[in-house]
Amino acid sequence: MGFMLKLNRNGESKENKVKMEGEEEREIIIVGAGICGLSTALALHRKGIRSLVLEKSESLRAVGGGITIRSNGWHALEQLCVASELRESSVPLRWFTNKWLDSSKHQETAFGVWETRCLRRCDLINTLAESLPSGTIRFGCQVLSVELDPLTSLPILRLNNGSVLKAKILIGCDGVSSVVAAFHGLKPPMFSSLWETRGFTKYPNGHHFSNDFVHVNGDHVAVGRLPIDDKLVYWFVTHKSDQGSNVPKNTKLIKRSTIELIKGFPQDMVEMVSNSDPDSVHSANLRYRPPQDVLLKPFWRGTVTLAGDAMHAMYPFLGQGGSAGLEDAIVLARCLVETFHQTDGVPKDVKEIEMALDEYVKQRRMRLVWLTLQTYLTGLLFETSSLIGKFVCRILLAMLFRDPHGHHKYDCGSL
Numbered sequence: 001m002g003f004m005l006k007l008n009r010n011g012e013s014k015e016n017k018v019k020m021e022g023e024e025e026r027e028i029i030i031v032g033a034g035i036c037g038l039s040t041a042l043a044l045h046r047k048g049i050r051s052l053v054l055e056k057s058e059s060l061r062a063v064g065g066g067i068t069i070r071s072n073g074w075h076a077l078e079q080l081c082v083a084s085e086l087r088e089s090s091v092p093l094r095w096f097t098n099k100w101l102d103s104s105k106h107q108e109t110a111f112g113v114w115e116t117r118c119l120r121r122c123d124l125i126n127t128l129a130e131s132l133p134s135g136t137i138r139f140g141c142q143v144l145s146v147e148l149d150p151l152t153s154l155p156i157l158r159l160n161n162g163s164v165l166k167a168k169i170l171i172g173c174d175g176v177s178s179v180v181a182a183f184h185g186l187k188p189p190m191f192s193s194l195w196e197t198r199g200f201t202k203y204p205n206g207h208h209f210s211n212d213f214v215h216v217n218g219d220h221v222a223v224g225r226l227p228i229d230d231k232l233v234y235w236f237v238t239h240k241s242d243q244g245s246n247v248p249k250n251t252k253l254i255k256r257s258t259i260e261l262i263k264g265f266p267q268d269m270v271e272m273v274s275n276s277d278p279d280s281v282h283s284a285n286l287r288y289r290p291p292q293d294v295l296l297k298p299f300w301r302g303t304v305t306l307a308g309d310a311m312h313a314m315y316p317f318l319g320q321g322g323s324a325g326l327e328d329a330i331v332l333a334r335c336l337v338e339t340f341h342q343t344d345g346v347p348k349d350v351k352e353i354e355m356a357l358d359e360y361v362k363q364r365r366m367r368l369v370w371l372t373l374q375t376y377l378t379g380l381l382f383e384t385s386s387l388i389g390k391f392v393c394r395i396l397l398a399m400l401f402r403d404p405h406g407h408h409k410y411d412c413g414s415l
């Protein structure tokens, strides 16, 4: 039986066909209800196109406390019509101050018109999810494998509950352990020796810090502090560790070992970590897709593509991974919608969808190469103990990224 691709002019599906028991057909399926999957579904929805988001967890996940959104991310959130609501829950940051423990040297950069705020991840995830039509997200659905139908060349998904779904278009927003990336032949992102521990600290009587992003560098350890509002501060500690799986998993132990790590840092930073809510503390081994893979690897195949960390997991040093996923959502929806409008619905011809996905990847690729390269070199500079290595990283960063904050001036365009 062939596909019934009945979208009206607004791209809304007349029905979702159920073929045989346990086998269902959908026009657009998105795997993963993280920042990128939700924003992709919302971008399509804003253009009147329905999608189904499959999420393996039983509810929305917002691991990791806070997330910095730079001005390029705010531009994307504007396109999704959720920026004003999100602004209500966070203060704008004014300056980025970078200090070094072993010297009086420090750098200050005004954010100025380049809006930068730190959000609670749950605020971002919930706002995106609540802006979607009900029934868009299906929880408890883990995609186990993706293959192409030998007759139609369209993707077939097998789920953990035994059901089989067919899609006209499949978008993998399933993060670093992406099944959809594996379908493209991509290796999982690399592990590094870098870790980041993050948490929230509440100051019931107000924190009295200025609304600035303060970053202090030690020897293979760095601490960042970003106020979210007058009473809540998000912090992170980046450090190098070769302990691998021996790094503590219990949040109280993580907190204790983090306090050990930052002995000698400014007292208000040590107190901030000491007074943090243990339930908010998380530690993550940092992973990245090498820049050369982002430059060369295929990111679409047939009518299947990738977005977010599944495509371009990067070190968090620029605070750009999530915003890059928001940009993906806008560009992908725009490329698809242009094709839909030409064909009055989801195109019947697979070639037309392939052209839209090819255009999407073309528009994204170099932006992502530069982001992953800058984060990769910054990570290498932090990680390496070799003086020559540090020198080479500094030279490359200075030559390639004359404006180190240029990344947040990027405009992904409108929906």
Ligand SMILES: Cc1cc2nc3c(=O)[nH]c(=O)nc-3n(C[C@H](O)[C@H](O)[C@H](O)COP(=O)(O)OP(=O)(O)OC[C@H]3O[C@@H](n4cnc5c(N)ncnc54)[C@H](O)[C@@H]3O)c2cc1C
Binding pocket: 031, 032, 033, 034, 035, 036, 037, 054, 055, 056, 057, 061, 064, 066, 067, 068, 069, 141, 142, 143, 144, 173, 174, 175, 176, 177, 178, 179, 196, 198, 284, 286, 307, 308, 309, 310, 316, 318, 319, 320, 321, 322, 323, 324, 325
């Ligand atoms: C320590 C750290 C700090 C960071 N700080 C920042 C920051 O300040 N600013 C910023 O912009 N970015 C930051 N990032 C990056 C940012 O968190 C990620 O880029 C972003 O969360 C990726 O979103 P995503 O939707 O692509 O993937 P994810 O958030 O990983 O979401 C993937 C979703 O897919 C689901 N899923 C996975 N596999 C399947 C499957 N097989 N079937 C169904 N569902 C599946 C998962 O359950 C999950 O909900 C940071 C990252 C780290 C590690």
